Amino acid sequence: MSNARVSGPVRIVGAGLLGTSIGLVLGRHGIDVSLVDSSPTAVALASQYGAGRPAAEGDTPKLIVVAVPPDVVADVVERELRDFPDAVVTDVTSVKGSILLDLQSRGVDLTRYVGSHPMAGRERGGAVSARADIFTGRSWVVCPRPDADSVAVNRVSDLAIDCGANLVEMSTADHDTAVALVSHVPQIVSSAIASSLIGAPDSSVELAGGGLRDMTRIASSDPGLWIQILSANAADVTVVLEDVRDRIDAVVTALRSGAPTAALADLLASGNTGVSRIPGKHGRSARFAHILVVIDDRPGQLAQLLADIGDLGVNMEDLRLEHSPGSAIGFAEVSVLPTAEESLVRELEARGWRIAGESQ
């Protein structure tokens, strides 16, 4: 029935967004999944969704997934290792080093424990937000320690692969440094920017455009969860946050001095360089050519454009639609490899499409 790499039974502790979503994936593979949660309602809900059955006496899980809030992960991992002496245990917490340190300080034998972190989430948590597809195409970091059992490492890696994620192996330390940079510090800074809006007059806030909206989107995240994550990764977060603060402070000093040009040039140029390091798209990728095609705002137009691009054998790397509400026309920004740009523009124009712009 299943082509899954993981073989059950699997026990999931914590029927929130991640635990329930993992249960949904494994359930589709026909694997026996048992669920526990401090809230019986959460277990009942997750079961109804098809994420597994309530756990029972005599369960003999081969793999246990701990998906509970950061501040109780070490307790739960220790308990599960003790209660199920034949099972491999992983957790899915956003921070890995402090949990490992906690477990080690308790003298727990960690041969069967392998920490992991699926880089997936939604702005809303809980079983109600769970989906089997939230891991698809996302990174899932697995942190094998040198002393970990290779069977355990493979079993956890198989879980990530079964969930459709891109498996990334990193050391615990490298993981925590990386997420401080790409996730934790951006969270703090987003909250700081959003906080600065509190005392402002409505007339100011109403001028907010796309830039501010993008900068503050993650500021609507759950404080309770984030206090735990940030506290647990304090050392790595502090290093990056001080760097960002110092860069801002250099601009403050320069603005106050009345001669800000050099400091602003330095920051803005560094920002250009930094953003170009992010793979894939950030708005638009510098690796691709972008062609702006005018489309009428009526059903079928965009489908026709994409069909034409497909006919021409061109692989579209990215697509963005832009149109103003109420406007009769819109724009499709088609991203292709630079080598494909010239002929695509020529062929599209030959088919009657209007090209409003090109850029790389």
Next chain:
Amino acid sequence: MSNARVSGPVRIVGAGLLGTSIGLVLGRHGIDVSLVDSSPTAVALASQYGAGRPAAEGDTPKLIVVAVPPDVVADVVERELRDFPDAVVTDVTSVKGSILLDLQSRGVDLTRYVGSHPMAGRERGGAVSARADIFTGRSWVVCPRPDADSVAVNRVSDLAIDCGANLVEMSTADHDTAVALVSHVPQIVSSAIASSLIGAPDSSVELAGGGLRDMTRIASSDPGLWIQILSANAADVTVVLEDVRDRIDAVVTALRSGAPTAALADLLASGNTGVSRIPGKHGRSARFAHILVVIDDRPGQLAQLLADIGDLGVNMEDLRLEHSPGSAIGFAEVSVLPTAEESLVRELEARGWRIAGESQ
């Protein structure tokens, strides 16, 4: 021929993104638009696009729009007021106070000058990026001074309305305070976050998710332009930037102290409050439901999806593609009116599409 409020002739100085876009709008209303730019190529290009004709001896503009870089705006406004003694002159610069001060310090009679600021732009500048609809639904701030001629104020307000913008009247001081908050400080902070990526290993940067991408999108903006804008609004920017820096610094101090909970709770909760003040939704329009559809990364898939949506008679309001490089699948985020959401999800699933998420 025209139902425009503005009557020409209109003279546009500076055939960049904003100047050319305004020319396109007025041209569609049949208004005589003349163009000047320090670059004859820019004038030729803008003319070809339909943004107006090259300026000529004997032009008698009733309205002059100065759309040149911030550091030469005052020079150009002074010159235009002198050269065309019957014309109303406006500018479209992102900063208003320093320009006004500069003009006043020269002893220029400003009866016929009314500063304005259309809150529209694109990551790419220049006439090639110009579009008639970039102002549609955006705010266009007009800053009438108590001593300004009411005919002049009306003429500039009419321009904003003709361009499809939402007319917002603010004092020069209020405008500069507002844009420091909603635009200028976010630009600096985005650049600071992006800068922090420069020295990081590839493996860290590759974990970047949507949060970091959103936070750094505007960090790819043009440094040359932003140095001028930020320098010209130094006082207001400094106040807000110090506030943001202090909020970040409080977290750094708390993290270093080993007892960060209260400081983190304060910041994260304030962030929740602040972001809730932004009208509409952060990042995506609250007026639409957003459906995340899983698509295989091969030619024809997206075209098929759009054809299916078209078949179902659903009007797609917006579309964004998301996919990780090297990943076999991607996501199309389809935005539709909330009333269309439920049936669209059902019909798409019936046609075999996988829905990875929904949100409003």
